[in-house]
Amino acid sequence: MSAVKVGLLGLGTVGGGAATVLLRNAQEIQRKLGRAIEISHVAGLGIADQTILDASKVRLTEDAFEVVNDPDVQIVVELIGGYTLAKDLVMQAIENGKHVVTANKALIATHGPEIFKAATAKGVNVAYEAAVAGGIPIIKAVREGLAANRIDWIAGIINGTGNFILTEMRDKGRDFDEVLKEAQALGYAEADPTFDVEGIDAAHKLTILASIAFGIELQFDKCYTEGISKITTDDVNYALELGYAIKHLGITRKTDAGIELRVHPTLIPKKRLIANVDGVMNAVLAHGDAVGPTLYYGAGAGAEPTASAVVADIIDTVRSIDAPVEQKVPMLGFQDGSLSNEPVLPIEDVHTACYLRMTALDKPGVLAEVSDVFAKHNISLEAVIQKEPAPGSDKVHLVLLTQVVKERDMNTAIAEVEGFAEIEGSVARIRVEQLG
Numbered sequence: 001m002s003a004v005k006v007g008l009l010g011l012g013t014v015g016g017g018a019a020t021v022l023l024r025n026a027q028e029i030q031r032k033l034g035r036a037i038e039i040s041h042v043a044g045l046g047i048a049d050q051t052i053l054d055a056s057k058v059r060l061t062e063d064a065f066e067v068v069n070d071p072d073v074q075i076v077v078e079l080i081g082g083y084t085l086a087k088d089l090v091m092q093a094i095e096n097g098k099h100v101v102t103a104n105k106a107l108i109a110t111h112g113p114e115i116f117k118a119a120t121a122k123g124v125n126v127a128y129e130a131a132v133a134g135g136i137p138i139i140k141a142v143r144e145g146l147a148a149n150r151i152d153w154i155a156g157i158i159n160g161t162g163n164f165i166l167t168e169m170r171d172k173g174r175d176f177d178e179v180l181k182e183a184q185a186l187g188y189a190e191a192d193p194t195f196d197v198e199g200i201d202a203a204h205k206l207t208i209l210a211s212i213a214f215g216i217e218l219q220f221d222k223c224y225t226e227g228i229s230k231i232t233t234d235d236v237n238y239a240l241e242l243g244y245a246i247k248h249l250g251i252t253r254k255t256d257a258g259i260e261l262r263v264h265p266t267l268i269p270k271k272r273l274i275a276n277v278d279g280v281m282n283a284v285l286a287h288g289d290a291v292g293p294t295l296y297y298g299a300g301a302g303a304e305p306t307a308s309a310v311v312a313d314i315i316d317t318v319r320s321i322d323a324p325v326e327q328k329v330p331m332l333g334f335q336d337g338s339l340s341n342e343p344v345l346p347i348e349d350v351h352t353a354c355y356l357r358m359t360a361l362d363k364p365g366v367l368a369e370v371s372d373v374f375a376k377h378n379i380s381l382e383a384v385i386q387k388e389p390a391p392g393s394d395k396v397h398l399v400l401l402t403q404v405v406k407e408r409d410m411n412t413a414i415a416e417v418e419g420f421a422e423i424e425g426s427v428a429r430i431r432v433e434q435l436g
Contacts (some may be wrong), residue, residue, distance in 0.1 A: 001035035003035060003037065003038040003324050004035060004036070004037050004074050004075065005038050005040040005073050005075075006022075006037055006038065006039050006073065006077060007040065007041040007042065007043075007067035007070060007073035007076050007098075007140075008039060008041075008042040008043070008044075008067070008339075009026055009076065009077060009079060009080050009086075009089060010043070010044055010078070010079035010080040010081075011043075011052065011079075012044070012079070012080075013303045013306075014103055014130070014303060015042075015309065016050075016052055016303060016312045017304045017306060017307030017310075018307040019039060019042070019052045020052060020303075020304065020307065021308065021310075021311045022037060022311055023039075023052070023053075025311075025366065029311070029315060032315065033318055033319065037314060037315075037318060039053065039058055040058060040059065040070075040072055041058065041061070041067045041070050041072070041073055042058055042060055042061070042064060043060075043061050043062065043064040043066065043067045044060075045062060046062075047060045047061065048060060048248055060158070060169065061377065064080070064085070065089065068089050068092045068093040068096060068098065069092070069096060069313065073174040074098060074099065074355040075099045075101060075314060075317055075321075076090070076093040076099070076101070076421060077100075077101045077310065077314065078090055078093075078100060078101070078102040078103075079104075079307075080104075080413030081100070081102055081104055081106070081107075082106070083106060083107060083110060085087075086102075086104055086107050087115070088113050088419055090107065090115055091114075091115065091118060094115070094118045094119050094122050094124055094126075094388045095118070095122070097122055097123075097124060098124060098374040099124045099125045099126075099317045099321065099419075100115075100119070100124070101126075101128075101130075101310060101313040101314055101317060102126065102127070102128050102130075102131065103130035103131055103306055103310055104128070104131060105131035105132060105201070105204040105208060106204050108204075108208055108218050109203075109204040109205075109218055109220040110204075110218075112208070112211075112218040112332075113217060114254050116331050116332065118323065119337055120331075123174075124288060125317055125320065125331065125377075126331055126383040127313035127317055128208070129309040129310075129312060129313045130306050130309035130310045131204075131205065131208060132205040132208050132209060133156070133158050133205065133284060133296070133298070134160075134298070134299050134300040134302065134309065135298050135299045135302070135305030135306060136282055136284065136297070136299075136300065137296075137312065138156075138209070138284050138286075138296050139209075140312075141286065141294070141296055142154070142212050142213055143212045143329065143333035144333070145334075146288050146291060146294070147333070148288075148290055149288025149289055149290045149291055150254075150275055150288065150289040151213040151214060151254065151286060151287070152208050152253070152287045152288065152289060153252065153253035153254065153260075153286075153287050154206075154210070154213055154251070154252050154253075154284060154285065154287070155252075155266075155284075155285045155433065155435055156206070156209070156248070156250050156252075156283060156284035156285065157247055157248065157277050157281075157282050157283050158201075158205045158206065158209075158250050158276065158282055158284065158300065159199075159202045159205075159282075160279075160280035160281065160282055160299075160300045160301050161188045161189045161193065161196035161197065161202050161282060162196055162197055162227075163247065163277065163279065163281065163282070164179075164279050165179045165180060165183055165197070165228065165408050166228060166231070166236070166247060166265075167278040167279050167406065169233055170236045170240070170246070171278075173233055174233070174276065175232075176229060176232070177210055180193060186214065187276065188280055195210075197227050197228055197229050198225070198226075198229065198249065199225040199226055199227045199228075199263040199264070200225060202225075202248065203220060203225045205250060206250035206251075206262075206263055207219060207220040207261070209250070209252060210261050210344075211332050211339075212333045213252060213286070214254055214259055214340070214342065215332070215334040215338065215340050216259060216339060216340055216341055216344070217235060218332075218342075219261070219344050222261060222344040222345075223261045223344075224261065224262040224263065224347040224350075225262075225264075226263065226264035226265065228248050228265050230428065231265055231430075232428075234357065234397065235357060235428065235430065238357065238397075238399045239267050239430075240270070242267075242355070242382070242383055242399075242401055244268060244355075245267070245268060245269075245275040245276075246265055246266070246268050246430065247265070247267070247268055247274070247288075248263070248264070248265055249263070249265075249268070249433070250262075250263045251264075251266070251433065255345070258343040258344060258345040259343070259344050259345060260344075260345055260350050261344045261345075262347060262350065264430075264431055265431075266428050266432065266433050267355050267432040267433070268433055268434070268435055272276040272435050274294055274295065274435065277297060280300065280301065281297065281298070281299065281300065282298065282299070282300030282301075283295060283297045283298075284299070288404060293307075293435075302366075328429070330392055347407055348406075348407050348408040348411065349406070350406075350407050351359070351405065351406050351407070352404060352405070352431040352433065353382070353398070353401070353405070353431070353432035353433075353434075354400075354401075354402045354429055354430060354431055355402075355429070355430040355431075355432055356398075356401075356402065356414070357396060357397060357399050357400075358370070358398050358417065358423055358425075358426055358427045358428070359393065359396070359398075359424040359425060360396055360397075360398050360422050360423055361394060361395060361396075361422040361424075362389045362393075362396045363422065366398075366420075366422045366423075367384070369420065369422070370398065370400075370420070371384075373416050373417050374400075374413055376413075377405075377410075377412060378405075379403070379405045379410065380403040380411065381402055381411055382397075382399070382401040382402060382403050383401040384398070384399070384400055385397075385398070385400075386399075387399070395424060401432065409428070414429065415422045
């Protein structure tokens with residue numbers, strides 16, 4: 001059989017990794033497919049200076065539209081990132097009848113419905129395994145490996161930068177700002193780290209996971225998103241004292257009222273395997289009604305780990321390149337027209353336990369007054385820690401661990417406590433999940 005021709009858009013970290021893996025493992029890939037995959041056209045800035053590809057065998061250009069309009073290219077691999085140009089290129093590739101592979105989680109999370117609709121109309125496929133958790137094949141695991149299951153919930157560490165920061169804070173007692181600077185120096189975080197530390201990157205990925213898990217539309221705008229920039233070393237240490245680790249989790253859960261879709265710092269029991277996933281590594285827990293809990297662990301970023309997922313998508317696309325649409329795995333795992341309209345719950349309607357930390361005047365009766373507020377709102381306390389004041393200080397930390405409560409009720413109780421003259425500043429809240 002003739003070789004399948006691939007066009008790469010972008011030859012940066014991931015694009016370079018994809019080219020390297022395709023070339024290095026060409027023989028092994030051909031043994032699996034029965035035909036070769038050939039990189040025939042590549043676009044990238046400064047492409048003439050690249051050293052990965054043989055310019056005598058591959059067309060090189062700085063104009064990405066040359067690749068998507070090349071009649072010889074059968075699969076377009078979009079690895080440039082961003083929203084606007086990437087979307088235009090993907091839509092043009094689809095219009096030209098080309099299959100698309102992308103690692104662009106922001107593109108899929110925000111423009112996925114439009115892209116998938118266009119691809120279905122043209123009878124082509126859009127594959128995006130590398131968009132979530134780098135080299136971990138979590139899309140395939142949930143969409144295909146767990147297809148027999150009704151998915152109950154998914155919880156994941158899906159941003160390595162945030163996990164690295166929280167790990168350093170726990171293991172070395174360092175402050176958030178100090179560790180963030182190191183993460184930037186090591187290349188784990190961008191100069192503007194907002195997408196990573198404020199949860200936007202994780203929210204893009206969770207939006208995709210929720211859609212393939214529950215058969216709902218991609219709804220990034222409805223994902224509750226909270227970052228880790230307000231986590232203190234005190235919080236990390238108090239959590240450990242209570243038997244928990246703090247992780248930045250993306251959590252989606254199917255309930256009778258609707259779908260939870262939320263990214264935020266979370267206390268989870270130290271005995272859970274996912275609580276011991278450290279550094280820049282990622283991990284995803286998926287719970288199915290038949291299989292129970294399953295854990296997927298691996299590198300969430302990096303040139304070759306991400307390329308592993310990109311090239312796997314290319315291989316899968318080649319395997320089904322001539323198959324009719326009805327014989328292909330649906331892009332979101334559910335047949336066209338069968339996505340449900342189950343609502344995504346606002347965070348106020350979500351039920352979780354909570355860790356609360358507040359600074360109070362060191363005087364009798366304050367803890368009792370605070371406890372009375374929570375009792376009035378039917379919020380039960382699981383544990384209470386009152387620390388001794390620092391030498392010369394008249395303030396103490398009160399730490400409370402609550403049982404499961406509706407977020408709206410917790411908001412009301414916290415607002416009342418913050419109104420006390422004896423409470424200084426805001427009450428810090430971190431949600432708690434058992435993940436049992």
